[in-house]
Structure formats: structure tokens, C-alpha cells
Amino acid sequence: GNSVTQMEGPVTLSEEAFLTINCTYTATGYPSLFWYVQYPGEGLQLLLKATKADDKGSNKGFEATYRKETTSFHLEKGSVQVSDSAVYFCALSDLGNTGKLIFGQGTTLQVKP
Amino acid sequence: EAGVAQSPRYKIIEKRQSVAFWCNPISGHATLYWYQQILGQGPKLLIQFQNNGVVDDSQLPKDRFSAERLKGVDSTLKIQPAKLEDSAVYLCASSPMASGGAGEQFFGPGTRLTVL
Numbered sequence: 001g002n003s004v005t006q007m008e009g010p011v012t013l014s015e016e017a018f019l020t021i022n023c024t025y026t027a028t029g030y031p032s033l034f035w036y037v038q039y040p041g042e043g044l045q046l047l048l049k050a051t052k053a054d055d056k057g058s059n060k061g062f063e064a065t066y067r068k069e070t071t072s073f074h075l076e077k078g079s080v081q082v083s084d085s086a087v088y089f090c091a092l093s094d095l096g097n098t099g100k101l102i103f104g105q106g107t108t109l110q111v112k113p
Numbered sequence: 114e115a116g117v118a119q120s121p122r123y124k125i126i127e128k129r130q131s132v133a134f135w136c137n138p139i140s141g142h143a144t145l146y147w148y149q150q151i152l153g154q155g156p157k158l159l160i161q162f163q164n165n166g167v168v169d170d171s172q173l174p175k176d177r178f179s180a181e182r183l184k185g186v187d188s189t190l191k192i193q194p195a196k197l198e199d200s201a202v203y204l205c206a207s208s209p210m211a212s213g214g215a216g217e218q219f220f221g222p223g224t225r226l227t228v229l
Contacts, residue, residue, distance in 0.1 A: 043221055045220065046217045049217065099144070101146075101148075102158075103157070105153070105155050106154070
């Protein structure tokens with residue numbers, strides 16, 4: 001079945017460091033891919049998405065490129081801030097079936113000043 | 114635009130008791146989802162509605178969990194009787210897209226359930 005695997009956390013970085021959070025997926029067909037973020041005490045919110053191969057999603061300085069050949073959707077940011085501290089979830093949409101989201105286990109990011 | 118509303122935010126019960134959660138989706142959103150998020154894991158779909166019909170309930174433990182979406186708007190999720198392993202955050206999400214679409218899902222703040 002469809003699944004998403006994320007790198008284990010927590011990830012601890014200093015402010016202004018470069019961030020990569022790895023995400024790979026297994027799916028039949030061509031799902032849409034998402035990154036959701038959960039800030040402390042808040043609900044999940046969409047960070048960015050990509051709907052087809054080679055698409056790049058971007059938002060708030062974060063980027064991720066849909067790589068069909070490596071079945072990956074790694075999240076990157078060039079310079080993290082303390083306010084980026086949160087849990088990040090990679091997900092795929094079960095396109096054409098029910099559209100439900102299948103999530104990875106989440107990666108906690110802690111940015112220190 | 115008002116977001117997805119859920120209540121209560123927190124609930125503590127003893128095992129074998131029953132509990133109900135309520136969700137009010139964003140106005141006009143056709144599709145409503147209930148997810149279970151166990152600590153340290155990603156959310157897992159329990160049930161999906163389109164309007165007031167069930168699209169997917171394959172992961173819902175139907176011996177103890179039930180859900181309804183009357184009139185295609187609000188939804189309630191019930192657990193009866195609760196078990197220790199039901200301790201989790203229950204997330205409600207809605208989407209304007211019909212089921213099978215690739216649109217964004219909008220999540221509520223969740224209900225944190227602790228079963229003692």
C-alpha cells in the first residue's frame with residue numbers, strides 16, 4: 001500500500017543554519033505530495049504542496065521538489081529561524097481513490113538562537 | 114473565514130467509559146475527515162465523509178467507534194467503550210474538493226483524549 005517515510009527526529013539546528021528533512025514515498029500512480037507543519041499548541045497547517053513530477057512547492061522560504069525517479073519530496077530551507085521550531089509532516093494524497101492523506105511519522109525541528 | 118472548530122479540546126476518561134467529539138467544518142466544504150494521531154506518529158485516517166455519506170471507513174474500529182455527519186455539515190465521533198490505546202489526539206479536517214481530489218485539507222485544533 002501507499003506509505004510515507006520521514007527522517008527520524010529530533011533535528012536541532014542553530015539559527016540561520018541550512019535545513020533538510022528527508023521524505024520518501026511508496027505509491028501506485030502519481031499522488032500529490034504535501035508538507036504540513038504543526039507549531040506548538042496549534043493545529044496542522046499546509047506548508048507547501050506539489051501535484052506532479054518535477055513540480056517545486058515553496059512557501060515561507062521552504063521548498064520541496066517532487067522527484068519521481070527517487071520517489072522523494074525533501075523539505076529544505078536555506079536559513080532557519082527560531083520561529084520555525086515545529087513538527088513537520090510529509091504526506092501524500094491517495095489521488096483518484098478517496099483523496100485521503102497518508103502521513104509520515106513527523107520530524108521535530110528545534111532551532112536554537 | 115472561520116476555520117474548522119472542534120470540541121472539547123481536552124478530555125480525560127476512564128477505560129470502558131464513552132466519549133464523543135464534535136466537529137464543525139469550514140462552511141461549504143463537502144468533504145470531512147476524522148484522523149487519529151497517536152503520540153509520536155503521523156495522523157491516520159479513521160473515516161471520511163462526502164456530504165453526509167461515508168466514503169472510507171476501512172480503518173475505523175467499528176466495534177467501538179462510530180461517526181455520523183447529519184445534514185452534511187457538523188460531525189460527531191464516538192468511542193464506546195474506550196480502551197487505553199485510544200489515548201490520542203483526534204483531528205477533524207475538511208476540504209472543498211470532492212473525494213479523490215488533490216486539494217488542501219484544513220485541520221481543526223484537535224481533541225486530546227486521555228484514557229486512564
